[in-house]
Amino acid sequence: MKKQILIVLLLLLSCHWGWAQHTSGADSVSDKDSVIAVAMQQMQPKAAETYRLADKVVWFSAGHHHNYDDYLSSLLYKGDALALGFEQSRFYSAQYPRISNYEGAEVHADIDQNPAKNATMYEAFVRGFYGAHYHFNLSHGFLLRAGAFTNIDLGARALLINGNNPVDAIANSNLWLSAILSYRLHLGRFSFFLRNHFATPFVGVMFSPKYTETYYDMAYVDDYDGNVVGTWWGNRWQWRNDLSVDIPLRRIANFRFGFLAERAVTTVNKVETRDMHLSFQVGIVKKFYTFKGKQNIPSNYIYPTEWNDSKH
Amino acid sequence: MERFKTLILASLAILPVFLLNGCDDDLEVDNDIDNNFEILWKTVDERYCFFDMKKDSIMDWNYAHDYYLAKAHRCKSMEELFYTFGDMLNELKDGHVNLISSFDVSRYDIQGSYKDNFISNVIYSDRYLGRNYRKAGGLSYKLLGDNIGYIYYGSFSDGFSEDNLSQVLSYFRNTKGLIIDIRGNGGGYISYVDQIAGRFTSTKLLSGYWQRKTGKGHSALSDLQALYLEPSGGTKYLDKPVAVLTNRDVFSAANNFAQTMKVLPQVKLIGDVTGGGSGLPISNELPCGWFLRFSSAIYYDAEKVCTEWGIQPDIQASLDVQKAYLDNEDSIIETARQWIVKQN
Numbered sequence: 217m218k219k220q221i222l223i224v225l226l227l228l229l230s231c232h233w234g235w236a237q238h239t240s241g242a243d244s245v246s247d248k249d250s251v252i253a254v255a256m257q258q259m260q261p262k263a264a265e266t267y268r269l270a271d272k273v274v275w276f277s278a279g280h281h282h283n284y285d286d287y288l289s290s291l292l293y294k295g296d297a298l299a300l301g302f303e304q305s306r307f308y309s310a311q312y313p314r315i316s317n318y319e320g321a322e323v324h325a326d327i328d329q330n331p332a333k334n335a336t337m338y339e340a341f342v343r344g345f346y347g348a349h350y351h352f353n354l355s356h357g358f359l360l361r362a363g364a365f366t367n368i369d370l371g372a373r374a375l376l377i378n379g380n381n382p383v384d385a386i387a388n389s390n391l392w393l394s395a396i397l398s399y400r401l402h403l404g405r406f407s408f409f410l411r412n413h414f415a416t417p418f419v420g421v422m423f424s425p426k427y428t429e430t431y432y433d434m435a436y437v438d439d440y441d442g443n444v445v446g447t448w449w450g451n452r453w454q455w456r457n458d459l460s461v462d463i464p465l466r467r468i469a470n471f472r473f474g475f476l477a478e479r480a481v482t483t484v485n486k487v488e489t490r491d492m493h494l495s496f497q498v499g500i501v502k503k504f505y506t507f508k509g510k511q512n513i514p515s516n517y518i519y520p521t522e523w524n525d526s527k528h
Numbered sequence: 529m530e531r532f533k534t535l536i537l538a539s540l541a542i543l544p545v546f547l548l549n550g551c552d553d554d555l556e557v558d559n560d561i562d563n564n565f566e567i568l569w570k571t572v573d574e575r576y577c578f579f580d581m582k583k584d585s586i587m588d589w590n591y592a593h594d595y596y597l598a599k600a601h602r603c604k605s606m607e608e609l610f611y612t613f614g615d616m617l618n619e620l621k622d623g624h625v626n627l628i629s630s631f632d633v634s635r636y637d638i639q640g641s642y643k644d645n646f647i648s649n650v651i652y653s654d655r656y657l658g659r660n661y662r663k664a665g666g667l668s669y670k671l672l673g674d675n676i677g678y679i680y681y682g683s684f685s686d687g688f689s690e691d692n693l694s695q696v697l698s699y700f701r702n703t704k705g706l707i708i709d710i711r712g713n714g715g716g717y718i719s720y721v722d723q724i725a726g727r728f729t730s731t732k733l734l735s736g737y738w739q740r741k742t743g744k745g746h747s748a749l750s751d752l753q754a755l756y757l758e759p760s761g762g763t764k765y766l767d768k769p770v771a772v773l774t775n776r777d778v779f780s781a782a783n784n785f786a787q788t789m790k791v792l793p794q795v796k797l798i799g800d801v802t803g804g805g806s807g808l809p810i811s812n813e814l815p816c817g818w819f820l821r822f823s824s825a826i827y828y829d830a831e832k833v834c835t836e837w838g839i840q841p842d843i844q845a846s847l848d849v850q851k852a853y854l855d856n857e858d859s860i861i862e863t864a865r866q867w868i869v870k871q872n
Contacts, residue, residue: 282552289813290567292555331559332817334630378811379821428575428741428810428824436719437738437753479551486743490552 270306273320275499277301277476281326282492283337287384287425288375293337295328297493299476305349318365318394319346324493339491341371341386347394354397361396365415380430384489390420390447390454409462409470416455420447427486445484454480462501472499559815561609565600568613568627568820569593571812576822577739578622578807579746581834587619589746607631610818620822622836623779624809628819638803642776645800645847645860646711651680653856662699664692669699676868677706678861681724684716684781693727694763705769705868707861708789711799715780718808725788726760728770728795733757735788737828752832757788769871770795771864774841779803786839787829797841798864804838843867 281297303320307313326339347365354360371386394415401408423444425431433439445451460474474497482489557563573589587595596616603609610627614634617625627634651657656678661670666686669679677700700706708724725735735757740750772789774797783802789795807823814820828834845863852858 284552284555290571291557291813291815292552330813330817331557331815332813334817335813335819377813377819380808381810426740427743428577430808430810430825432718432808433738433740433825436722437755439738439740439750439753490555492551 270304271501271503272304273302273472273499273501275301275303275472275474275497277474277495277497279476279493279495281328281339281494282490283326283328283339283373284488284490285337285373285375285384286489287381287487288337288373288378289330289335291330292490293328293330295326295337297324297326297495299324299493299495301499308348314351315348316351316361317346317348318363321345324371326493335375335377337373337375339371339373339386341369343367343369345392347392349394349396357399359398361394361398363394365392365394366390367392367417380432381425383431384425385423388420388422388447388452390417390422390452392417407464411458411460411462413458413460414455415457416449417447417452418449420452421445422447422452422482422484424482424484424487429485442485447482447484451484452480452482454478454482458497460497460499470501472497472501474499557815561600561603562597564609564814564816564818565597565613567814569597569616571820572617572620572625572822573746574744575741575810575812575824576620576625577741577749577824577826578620578836580749581826581836582621583746586621592616592619606816610634613818617820617822622807622823623803623805624807624821624823626821628821629817638779638805639776642800643846644777645775646777647847647849647852647858648712650852650856650858651709651861655856656858656861662696664696665689667692667696669696671700671703672707672865674865674869675702675704676865677703678709679706680709682710682713684713684718684720684785686716688720688723690723690760690762693724693760697727697763697765700765701763703768704872705771706765707771707773707864707868709773709861710778710782710785711773711775711860712777713779713782713785714777714803715782715784715805718781718784721781721785721788722757723760725757725785725792727762727764728766728789728792729757729759730764730766731759733791734830735791736784736830737832738825739828740825749826752828755827757791766794768794769868771798771867772796773860773864774799774802774839775860776800776803776838780805783835783839784827787827787835790839790842791830796843796867797839798843798867799841799845799860801838801840802835804836806835 277299279297281295283293299322301320301322305316305318307316322343324341328337345365345367347363349361349363352360352362366389368389369386373384373386374382376382392415396411396413398409398411401410421444426442456478458474458476460472462470462472464470476495476497478493480491579589596612599612600609603612610629614627617627617634618636621636623636623638625636657668657670657680661668665688666683667679667681667688672678679696733756734754736755737752738755739752742748742750772786772795774786778786783805786797786802790797806827808825809821810824812820826834843863845860848859
């Protein structure tokens with residue numbers, strides 16, 4: 217935990233120093249911005265054209281995991297978390313220049329042990345999500361994207377040492393509120409992109425066995441009424457925070473280094489679950505331009521995650 | 529001022545890290561006698577399903593708490609603690625309640641003073657299965673001399689396929705009747721129960737009821753839910769007498785099988801009262817690494833009678849030990865053969 221806090225503090229200090237650099241060297245930056253602004257004006261799409269700009273990220277994360285599911289055990293399991301993810305953001309169209317979509321998929325695999333280290337709980341799930349963000353310009357060069365997305369998680373937790381209750385299914389779909397705060401940091405000739413993405417679901421549905429109910433009961437006794445339950449902040453408190461910095465590499469791609477934290481606590485059907493992921497993230501960010509009309513695109517065209525109204 | 533604003537905005541980014549710090553501390557428990565005892569006692573207190581039903585025949589659970597906690601504090605080793613915990617669980621008088629460690633499994637003696645009524649060597653003698661018996665999955669079978677089929681199924685943990693069942697019943701299609709011997713069968717997968725029993729009916733039948741724990745209170749139980757036996761696909765064995773042989777070791781899924789077969793008109797239970805075990809067990813664990821198993825759902829027969837304490841046979845029969853050892857004769861099988869012959 218100390219290492220994690222230290223890294224975050226270093227990122228904060230970098231951000232703070234970068235802001236000082238940005239304000240003291242305002243003239244030179246505005247020169248660069250004016251070039252971009254001209255390019256943007258030249259690139260205003262014609263009515264018949266549609267354009268789609270996308271930045272795509274593929275990332276891998278590894279870290280620490282807490283797993284508590286009192287359907288399976290009364291004890292907190294701790295272990296390792298691995299995940300692989302893909303996400304993409306792009307503007308919908310020229311008619312809605314402030315709205316970009318947000319979509320992606322993730323695969324998570326976690327292995328945890330009980331306090332006595334003689335039992336292992338496995339967790340694996342896939343997540344797909346789709347949503348949209350509206351772009352706001354904040355002061356001091358910050359960009360805020362605020363919106364919502366929906367997810368589907370499918371997977372299972374397994375504690376195979378258990379007899380009739382060895383598995384608890386993970387199946388839920390939620391509507392999330394989402395906010396991404398980002399900032400372009402200039403350090404000398406280098407440019408870094410700092411980003412913090414916070415999201416929390418506020419309403420959804422999830423699958424949960426009932427108190428002491430076994431899957432035999434559901435499968436053979438047909439006792440499955442009430443296994444799909446509506447959720448909200450009161451019975452499903454979940455949030456996710458992804459703090460990252462994109463570092464450029466020879467104009468080919470940006471490397472993303474991040475710290476991903478996700479917490480989910482559910483109390484449904486008198487079954488409590490707690491899940492916590494703390495992971496370090498490494499990824500590759502790639503810009504993609506998909507134009508209809510075969511237009512030539514200037515190399516300094518701004519891509520969606522860095523779109524800034526003040527530069528128009 | 530601008531720097532201050534920037535700092536505030538950036539600080540939001542690390543807020544989650546501090547929110548997560550120590551968030552599961554309430555779940556961290558020390559591995560000491562008190563914590564292990566309390567988790568064990570509380571888990572059973574909140575989730576065990578038979579407290580109400582057994583309240584007149586078992587120790588009051590609150591009294592058990594004080595009595596056994598005091599005993600636990602006097603334990604000088606983990607082994608001693610294990611057996612103290614085991615003794616407390618045995619107060620529930622339930623064969624489905626176990627404490628499992630790397631060195632032993634605590635268990636309630638369901639056999640008690642009942643006779644074994646089963647000698648394995650006898651059924652594998654030439655008089656019955658012999659050495660050349662057939663085996664389909666977990667089912668051992670042979671055609672007896674008087675044209676009666678004999679199947680021995682020793683554990684519901686031993687699997688079989690639908691094809692296995694069809695082959696066995698096809699083999700016995702021209703017999704006068706069938707003996708299904710489940711003596712010594714301590715249970716296993718309950719899904720096999722309907723798989724076998726469904727071969728002996730052509731109509732859907734009420735086979736029993738089921739009730740589940742719904743909350744922490746001892747009386748928090750769901751309404752009774754009816755269970756039905758559906759006819760299975762594949763080869764059937766209908767309209768001929770079927771004897772199911774039982775003894776006190778017939779427990780859990782095997783007890784459920786006896787209960788289910790009993791609703792079929794052509795079936796008689798022959799032998800001794802079964803061992804019961806009509807609870808469906810689930811698992812949990814203790815901080816010291818011991819695992820716990822206990823009943824959380826109750827099965828009842830078609831008359832809404834709980835079979836936790838066993839099922840009485842339709843025809844009581846005991847094993848004549850002298851004949852068994854001297855002549856390899858199993859008097860319970862012989863009783864079943866006589867009953868089948870009488871039905872023809």
